[in-house]
Amino acid sequence: MNTDNHLAKLLTMYGQQQSFQRHESIFCQGDDDGHIYFVQTGLLKAYYVSSEGKESIKSFVAEGNMIGSLNSVVNQAGCSFSLVALEASQLLRLPFSLLVDKAAQSHPLANDVIQQLLALAMKKEQREFEFLSLSAEQRYQRFLAQAPQLIDRITQSDMARYLGVTPVALSRIKKRCG
Amino acid sequence: MNTDNHLAKLLTMYGQQQSFQRHESIFCQGDDDGHIYFVQTGLLKAYYVSSEGKESIKSFVAEGNMIGSLNSVVNQAGCSFSLVALEASQLLRLPFSLLVDKAAQSHPLANDVIQQLLALAMKKEQREFEFLSLSAEQRYQRFLAQAPQLIDRITQSDMARYLGVTPVALSRIKKRCG
DNA sequence: AACGGGCATTAACCCAGGTTAACAATGAAT
DNA sequence: ATTCATTGTTAACCTGGGTTAATGCCCGTT
Numbered sequence: 001m002n003t004d005n006h007l008a009k010l011l012t013m014y015g016q017q018q019s020f021q022r023h024e025s026i027f028c029q030g031d032d033d034g035h036i037y038f039v040q041t042g043l044l045k046a047y048y049v050s051s052e053g054k055e056s057i058k059s060f061v062a063e064g065n066m067i068g069s070l071n072s073v074v075n076q077a078g079c080s081f082s083l084v085a086l087e088a089s090q091l092l093r094l095p096f097s098l099l100v101d102k103a104a105q106s107h108p109l110a111n112d113v114i115q116q117l118l119a120l121a122m123k124k125e126q127r128e129f130e131f132l133s134l135s136a137e138q139r140y141q142r143f144l145a146q147a148p149q150l151i152d153r154i155t156q157s158d159m160a161r162y163l164g165v166t167p168v169a170l171s172r173i174k175k176r177c178g
Numbered sequence: 179m180n181t182d183n184h185l186a187k188l189l190t191m192y193g194q195q196q197s198f199q200r201h202e203s204i205f206c207q208g209d210d211d212g213h214i215y216f217v218q219t220g221l222l223k224a225y226y227v228s229s230e231g232k233e234s235i236k237s238f239v240a241e242g243n244m245i246g247s248l249n250s251v252v253n254q255a256g257c258s259f260s261l262v263a264l265e266a267s268q269l270l271r272l273p274f275s276l277l278v279d280k281a282a283q284s285h286p287l288a289n290d291v292i293q294q295l296l297a298l299a300m301k302k303e304q305r306e307f308e309f310l311s312l313s314a315e316q317r318y319q320r321f322l323a324q325a326p327q328l329i330d331r332i333t334q335s336d337m338a339r340y341l342g343v344t345p346v347a348l349s350r351i352k353k354r355c356g
Numbered sequence: 357a358a359c360g361g362g363c364a365t366t367a368a369c370c371c372a373g374g375t376t377a378a379c380a381a382t383g384a385a386t
Numbered sequence: 387a388t389t390c391a392t393t394g395t396t397a398a399c400c401t402g403g404g405t406t407a408a409t410g411c412c413c414g415t416t
């Protein structure tokens with residue numbers, strides 16, 4: 001009855017174990033990398049770098065979560081973001097094409113994939129809502145409330161770049177509202 | 179070979195035809211509405227209203243696209259946004275639970291659902307990127323470039339609220355950059 | 357023709373956040 | 387212990403966008 005057991009089985013059967021040290025890069029913006037990465041231990045950050053050099057953090061990926069560049073996979077284009085280890089991390093790597101093939105053959109697996117994609121879409125909609133409707137201060141408060149397990153594993157600067165403000169601005173927000 | 183034909187078939191077989199006039203509401207934030215709506219003709223807007231009364235537009239939904247509140251469906255909670263017709267619209271309405279049931283029974287349909295969810299996730303990631311990394315002016319330019327077919331069907335105020343700025347600010351941006 | 361409502365523009369004022377820079381604190385490397 | 391790099395704080399100044407309000411335009415209604 002546990003969810004996603006077919007996906008988990010696929011990962012353990014076909015996934016390739018990989019280790020990364022703190023600060024080590026998994027892939028870079030522009031690379032062609034059609035894999036999904038499942039985090040067994042550790043912490044990753046996915047981030048964009050603009051043409052002017054500004055870094056913006058798309059997401060943090062902790063144990064039990066997976067990530068990969070949909071753009072690279074679906075559009076056969078380069079990755080739209082970079083992926084780096086914030087802590088020493090154990091990953092399971094799987095070619096996305098393999099997942100697609102297997103899901104086309106196995107209905108239970110396809111159902112697991114639907115669950116994963118639904119969860120992803122909802123997470124992204126949530127974030128869209130926060131940028132659209134909330135102030136930087138409100139986004140900060142929500143982050144504290146919803147990801148308390150992350151706050152002592154990331155720097156304040158990275159939290160700022162995840163929230164869409166500069167590190168200086170986040171320092172001011174903290175002072176302002178405790 | 180055409181994509182999503184199973185989903186299309188399901189819609190025509192089980193979908194209920196509904197007509198809405200301009201300005202008519204399909205559902206409201208907080209309502210319990212577990213349907214997905216496929217737009218045959220017309221144009222919808224999905225929007226949040228904050229506790230202070232500020233309206234923020236989540237998305238415009240034109241012919242050939244579908245929408246529904248994932249939050250209402252997956253979490254059995256109220257809709258997180260409101261849906262209204264910007265033009266007289268013909269919709270096909272389907273209980274999401276029906277889609278879930280049928281997808282659990284039909285593997286080809288499940289594959290169609292995966293395609294839809296992938297496309298949705300990528301659209302939302304794109305929007306996340308724009309809010310995270312681009313200025314209001316850059317978001318405006320991109321909107322012009324990527325949705326030219328919409329600009330003469332929506333008001334400038336609605337475009338502003340979609341881009342995350344006030345109508346006054348968008349008027350200034352237009353003046354600034356042509 | 358006259359009225360009234362929504363929409364876009366513009367101006368004036370204010371504020372949150374960006375930018376730059378100085379400074380302190382921490383911590384890893386020699 | 388010293389050095390160097392990274393991080394966080396604070397200050398000064400600037401700018402983009404929010405707010406409010408006035409004005410004019412367009413359009414649909416009567």
